[in-house]
Amino acid sequence: MDAIIQLIHVSKWHARRAALSDVTVEIEKGEFVLLMGASGAGKSTLLRMLIAEEQPDEGQIFVHGKNVTKLRASEIPYLRRKVGAVFQDFRLLPKKSVFDNVALPLIVQGASEKDIHRKVTEALRAVDVDHKNDQLPSSLSTGEQQRVCIARSIVNGPVVLLADEPTGNLDPERTREIIELFKLINARGTTVVVATHDPHVLKYVNRRVITLVQGVLLAERRAGEGVGG
Amino acid sequence: MRRLFYLIREAWVNMRTNRTTTIVAVLTTAFALACVGIFLLLYVNLRNAAGSLQEDVKVMVYLEDRLPSEQVRELDRTLKTDRMVDGVLFISKAQALGEFRVQFPSESHLLEGLGENPLPASFVVTLAPSFRSPDAMKAWVERVQTMEGVAKVDYNQEWSSLLAGLIGYIELAAIGVGILLSAAAVTIIGNTTRLALLARQEEIEILRLIGATRTFIRIPYFLEGAVLGACGSALSLGILKFAVELFRQQIQLTGRFSGIEGMISFFPLSVCLALVMAGMGLGFAGSVVSLLRVGDGRA
Numbered sequence: 001m002d003a004i005i006q007l008i009h010v011s012k013w014h015a016r017r018a019a020l021s022d023v024t025v026e027i028e029k030g031e032f033v034l035l036m037g038a039s040g041a042g043k044s045t046l047l048r049m050l051i052a053e054e055q056p057d058e059g060q061i062f063v064h065g066k067n068v069t070k071l072r073a074s075e076i077p078y079l080r081r082k083v084g085a086v087f088q089d090f091r092l093l094p095k096k097s098v099f100d101n102v103a104l105p106l107i108v109q110g111a112s113e114k115d116i117h118r119k120v121t122e123a124l125r126a127v128d129v130d131h132k133n134d135q136l137p138s139s140l141s142t143g144e145q146q147r148v149c150i151a152r153s154i155v156n157g158p159v160v161l162l163a164d165e166p167t168g169n170l171d172p173e174r175t176r177e178i179i180e181l182f183k184l185i186n187a188r189g190t191t192v193v194v195a196t197h198d199p200h201v202l203k204y205v206n207r208r209v210i211t212l213v214q215g216v217l218l219a220e221r222r223a224g225e226g227v228g229g
Numbered sequence: 230m231r232r233l234f235y236l237i238r239e240a241w242v243n244m245r246t247n248r249t250t251t252i253v254a255v256l257t258t259a260f261a262l263a264c265v266g267i268f269l270l271l272y273v274n275l276r277n278a279a280g281s282l283q284e285d286v287k288v289m290v291y292l293e294d295r296l297p298s299e300q301v302r303e304l305d306r307t308l309k310t311d312r313m314v315d316g317v318l319f320i321s322k323a324q325a326l327g328e329f330r331v332q333f334p335s336e337s338h339l340l341e342g343l344g345e346n347p348l349p350a351s352f353v354v355t356l357a358p359s360f361r362s363p364d365a366m367k368a369w370v371e372r373v374q375t376m377e378g379v380a381k382v383d384y385n386q387e388w389s390s391l392l393a394g395l396i397g398y399i400e401l402a403a404i405g406v407g408i409l410l411s412a413a414a415v416t417i418i419g420n421t422t423r424l425a426l427l428a429r430q431e432e433i434e435i436l437r438l439i440g441a442t443r444t445f446i447r448i449p450y451f452l453e454g455a456v457l458g459a460c461g462s463a464l465s466l467g468i469l470k471f472a473v474e475l476f477r478q479q480i481q482l483t484g485r486f487s488g489i490e491g492m493i494s495f496f497p498l499s500v501c502l503a504l505v506m507a508g509m510g511l512g513f514a515g516s517v518v519s520l521l522r523v524g525d526g527r528a
Contacts, residue, residue, distance in 0.1 A: 051438065074443070081440035091435050095242075103231075108441040110232050152439070 003062070004029040004160060004191050005050060010059030012045055012215075019045040020056070021215040027193065029159075032186040034205055035195040037212035043195035046212070047162045050193075051083050052076045064159050081109060084153030084190075088165035090145045092137040092152075098124070099133040102151045109156060123151040127181060143174035147181070154185055161185060163194045172200060179204040232445075239449035240456065243425045251457065254421040258461025259468060261410040261417070262508060266469045268403035270496070275399060278492055279392050286361060288384040290352040290373055300378045301350065307376070308352055313369050316355040322346050349380060363390045411511055414461065418454050418515030425450065426519065451516045458512020462505045470495055 005027040012020040020042045027033050035043050048054040049061055052068050061068040064082055071079060092101050102123055106116045124130035127147035129140070137145055146166060153161055163182065167175040179194075179201060186192040194201070202209070211218045244251045290308070292301065301319070308317045320328070325348040356366060370382045426433070436446050473495050496504065 053438070077437075077440045077442045079440075080438060085438055091431075091438070093432055093435065104436070105439045107232055107235050108436065108439060108445055113231050116231060 002029045003027065004031075004064055005193070006060075006062040007046070007049075008060045008062075010046075010049070010056045010061060012042075012049070012054065012056050012058075014045070018215045020049075020212075023059070023212075023215075023217045025210060025217060025220075027191060030186070030189055030191055032183065032192045032205065032207040033194070034201065034207060034209045035193060035212065036197070036199075036202075036209055037195075038197050040214070041197075041212040042215040043197075043212055044164050045215075047085075047164050047193070047195055050160075050162060051080050051085060077108075081105065081156060082159050084156075084158035084161040086146070086149050086153050086161065086163035086166045088168040090137070090142075090149040092145060092148060094137055097134050097136060098129060098140070098148050101137065101148055102133075102155050105152060105156045111156075119155050120151075123155040124148075126154065126184070127151045142169050143171075143177065146170060146174070146178055150178070150181060150185075154190065158190060160191045160193065163192070165196055165198075166194060167196060167198055167201060175200060176204050236445075236448045237452065240452035243429070243449055243453050244456070247421070247425050247428060250421050250424050254417055254457050255460045255464060257417050258414045258458065258508070258512070259464035261414045262462050262465035262504075262511075263468045265403070265407045265410045266465050266504070267472075268399065268406050270469060270473070272396070272399045272403050273496065273500075274493055275392075275396050277494060279396055286356070286366075286384065288354040288356065288366070288370060288373075288382060290354055290379055291349045291381040291383065292351060293378050293380045294349060296350070296378045304376065304378055305352065308354060308373075311369075313357055313360040313365070314354055315357040318353040320351050320353060322348055322350045325349070325351065363393050414458065414508075414511045415515040415518065418457050418461075418512045419519040421457060422450050422454055422516045422519040425453065447516075447520050450520055451513055454512040454514075454516025455509045456512065458515070459505050459509040461512070462508020465508070466496070466501055466504060 003026040005025075007023050007025045010020055010023045011018065023042075023046070035046065037043050045054060049056055050063055050068065052071055055069060059069075063079060066075075066079060068079065093104070096104075099120055102120045103116050106119060111119070120133075121130060124133055127150050129144050129147045129151065132140060132144065137148065140148065146169070150163075150166075153163075161182070166182075167178055170178060175198070182192050182194060183205070194205075209221050211220070290304075292304070305317060305319060308314055323346065326346045329348060356369065360366070360369065366384060370384060373379060374382045433446055473493060477493060
């Protein structure tokens with residue numbers, strides 16, 4: 001199997017506190033990985049580094065064969081087009097319709113009108129909000145807003161999907177639905193990394209779990225197994 | 230196509246969302262550029278006036294008394310073949326006396342007692358338009374002054390130099406005021422762009438995260454700056470045109486300085502378009518200044 005994400009001895013300090021400490025990890029192409037840890041464990045820092053929003057103080061990061069730490073500023077947008085991102089607060093544009101929000105990554109890339117229409121419709125159908133494409137995000141429930149956010153992250157067919165606390169604002173039933181959606185996306189070949197502090201998520205996923213504690217990679221296991229060294 | 234439409238729409242949305250700031254920016258830019266425009270108008274009109282007045286500037290080349298007609302013809306030929314000369318008119322002693330009597334009939338008796346006609350023969354020379362500057366005229370006069378048979382060369386040097394000096398000062402003032410107020414316009418539009426950026430920081434952040442390039446993020450703001458600059462410039466031209474018409478009307482109504490209203494001209498259409506383009510450029514520059522660090526790939 002090919003590693004699509006590689007972190008090699010990565011460390012990062014925030015105001016003299018180690019956000020990540022000597023983390024080395026590989027994620028294979030097509031994997032579904034849960035990144036577990038309490039708030040402040042370094043999960044978000046790790047995800048931000050994967051899309052070059054932050055740079056490590058030490059170590060190397062490779063995503064889809066590119067050394068993220070060595071990318072020029074002008075190359076970063078092209079990395080981000082291959083890596084979809086889902087956020088806890090959805091980050092939807094409030095004055096744009098659901099359709100326009102999802103179309104944004106395609107517009108940015110200069111896709112044709114025809115492609116935009118086809119791909120946005122497909123993405124909205126995949127997350128089951130295609131019937132709401134003319135509505136504004138504010139008129140949707142939190143679960144639906146998260147689905148729109150997911151549709152936006154997959155609309156241009158990314159190789160990796162990163163989700164930072166995607167269920168943080170959702171009730172258990174919506175959480176299960178969203179996790180099922182990620183599993184579906186993963187089943188279509190996209191590598192999925194979900195960062196969460198919510199242990200309930202483990203109930204719905206029987207996949208690889210990476211646990212971070214205060215910036216240190218504590219253990220790797222499969223969901224349902226005990227914490228191993 | 231959709232990308233282009235998106236960028237234009239975003240620029241429009243920016244302006245509509247920050248309506249008050251946009252209007253204030255256009256108005257202040259318009260007044261700043263109108264101040265520059267006043268100096269430009271003054272400069273253009275004085276140049277025109279100077280040009281038309283300089284057309285009337287004649288150089289009088291007085292000849293020595295009793296100069297043989299052969300030498301007069303030789304001088305006439307020399308002057309007519311001079312590349313700096315546009316026209317030459319010979320006035321004989323008798324013609325000069327006749328003109329004196331016509332122009333000053335009450336003083337013509339003064340010449341009666343002298344017996345012989347004391348007025349010299351002369352050439353009235355009109356210089357070519359490109360040689361009517363004070364320096365060129367002075368050089369030409371100095372050259373002709375040394376010619377054999379020439380007694381004296383006369384022209385209104387002081388008046389010509391004064392006008393050229395005045396135009397020079399206005400030109401300098403226009404450049405100085407232009408630079409200062411253009412910088413002010415750039416700052417005003419730059420601040421408007423900065424306010425728009427602050428209002429849309431979250432949106433910019435989202436665009437960065439989904440892979441928008443620095444250029445894609447900036448284009449709507451560049452467009453906004455250019456549109457604000459162009460609108461400000463067009464409005465300033467409107468204000469100036471109104472002021473010029475009002476001035477003309479006042480002259481006609483009061484009757485003072487009558488005749489000069491015909492000499493006051495506004496910028497031709499080509500200059501108006503160039504000024505709108507310049508305003509557009511200033512607005513664009515304002516946006517560029519405030520966007521220098523926006524849209525960088527790294528956080």
